[in-house]
Amino acid sequence: MNAFKPQKELQKIIQRYVSGTATADEIIFVEKYYQYLDKNADILDQLDAEEIAKMATDNFSAINAKINVDQKRKTIRLYQYGAAAAILLIVFGLTFAFFHQTRPLLKPEFVTQKSLDVLPGKDKAVLTLADGSKVVLDEHTAANISEKDGLKISKTKEGQLVYAVLNQSNLKSGSTIAxxxxxxxxxxxxxxxxxxxxKVWLNAASSLRYPEVFSGNERSVELMGEAYFEVxxxxxxxxxxxxxQQDVEVLGTHFNIxxxxxxxxxxTTLLEGRVRISNxxxxxxxxxxxxxxxxxxxNGVRLATDVDTDDETAWKNGLFQFNNADLKSILKQLERWYDxxxxxxxxxxxxxxxxxxRKAKLSEVLKMLEKTGNIRFEIGQGKKLTVLPEK
Structure with missing residues (x-):
């Protein structure tokens, strides 16, 4: 099957749409594209992978050629009004058009559910302070967490933990690092x-240990799991x-570990700047x-130069993004995010x-995987996900 040529361009447009950085042209494009797919859903269900790819490719080119935006036109920016459900419908409509396997598409079976669906993850964490006390970080946590010795720790409504030095002279000094x-x-x-x-974005099932205040001739943190850094x-x-056993040294850069x-x-994937990796x-x-x-x-470090950085950092932008990814690696991501x-x-x-x-329910993600091959899943009691034998 020929590759769906606009796939990468579509992915980037969707990323910008979900993150709220899409242009007026791109917003209109996504809405028009979804309207087309929504009207032709019954037809798409009857086509094989090659026919779907051709239809999606032809429609992509046609819609893209017709867009002539009047900058004064008032566009409905769904993401600004928090219409998450509408965004998901649009993204899923687009995804269906180009989400395909590297092997032929077979007639799908749908997800079998024995219990309630599994909701996606959200902004939540536990902060352990220097004195051993713990603070649960979620939507119910008070904004002001701690303020003493010239350092303020607070939580924003957007799910950020912020450290701010209020008075450098009041900071504790000495050999003991908190x-x-x-x-x-x-x-x-x-x-x-x-x-x-x-700035550090911490993915699911991860931890970051760091000093309350950086002192000395270097800034050092310890990571387990996955994080994106803007140093x-x-x-x-x-x-x-x-x-x-790895150490990443940077002066100022953007990278994912x-x-x-x-x-x-x-x-370790570098997006901007320069880093030194040693183990x-x-x-x-x-x-x-x-x-x-x-x-x-x-046992050593090897270098990959043909990396798609969008794939590696998609999680930070609210997406699962796969590029010739094996099912096991995909399920590991789902395991961490949906627990x-x-x-x-x-x-x-x-x-x-x-x-x-990543805002989708687990069943919606599994249905996407099922639509792209002869595979079935079952969600059982205790949030157990089983891959059923192929028929």
Whole structure:
């Protein structure tokens, strides 16, 4: 089957639409595209993968050619009004058109549910302060968490934990460094703004340990799991991220680190700037668009130069995005985000390309996977997800 040529362009448009950064042209395009797919849903259900790809490609080109936006026209920006359900419908309509397997599309079976559906994760975490006290971070947490010794810790409505130095002279000094730890559970994510202004997005089932105030000749944090960093520049105080046996040194840059132990590798993907990766066995200098892959066992670091950075950071933008991804790796992401139990002993060897919003219910994501191949899932009691045998 020929590749769906506009796929990458569609993915980028959807990413911008979901994140609220789409242009007026792109907003109109998405709405027109969905209207077309919605009107032709019955036809699409009867077509095979090649026919769907051709229809989607032809329609993409036709709609794109017709768009002539009057900048004074008032466009309904669904995402500004919090219409999450409408956004999901649009994104799913688009996704259906180009979400396909690398093997032929077969007649799908739908998800079998024995219990209630599983809702997606949300902004939640637990903050452990230097004195050992714990603060649950969710929509009910008070805005002001702590304010003492010249340092203020607060929580925003947008799901951010913010450290702010109010008075440099009042900060505690001495050899003892006070550390905080923020930990997200399965089904949780959170953003932290550190005292130096560095922004960190923490994915599900991850933790970040860091000092309340950076002092000395370097800034150092410890990561388990996955996080995206936008490091504040400070040449006099390099920033270090330690994860397992790996150390990432930066001056000011944007990068993603995936260090889940069950992946057996630590992937560091650079989007902007320059970083130095070392794990005791070897050292690599990354340029934007490159990825360092280190074995958890510590056996060296290899470099990948043909990396799609959008795939690696899609989670931060509210998306699951797959580029020839195997089913097992996809299910691991679903396991962390939906906090489900998965039996990996009978996972078929299938690979997928496509995109699904992380705001979707689990059944909606599974239906997408089912529509792209001869595979079925079952959600059972205790949030157990089973891959059923192929017929």
């Amino acid at each position: 550390y905080n730890t923020i930990q997200t559970p399965k089904g949780g994510q959170y953003q932290v703004i550190l005292p130096d202004g560095t 504040a520049k400070n040449k006099a105080q390099p920033f270090h991220v330690k994860s397992h 995936n260090s889940y132990l069950d992946n057996n590798t630590i992937k 005791g066995q070897s050292v690599k200098i990354l340029k934007p668009g490159e990825q360092a892959i280190a074995e958890v066992s510590g 489900v139990q998965i039996d990996y002993r009978s996972i078929p060897n299938k690979k997928y390309n496509g995109m699904v919003p």
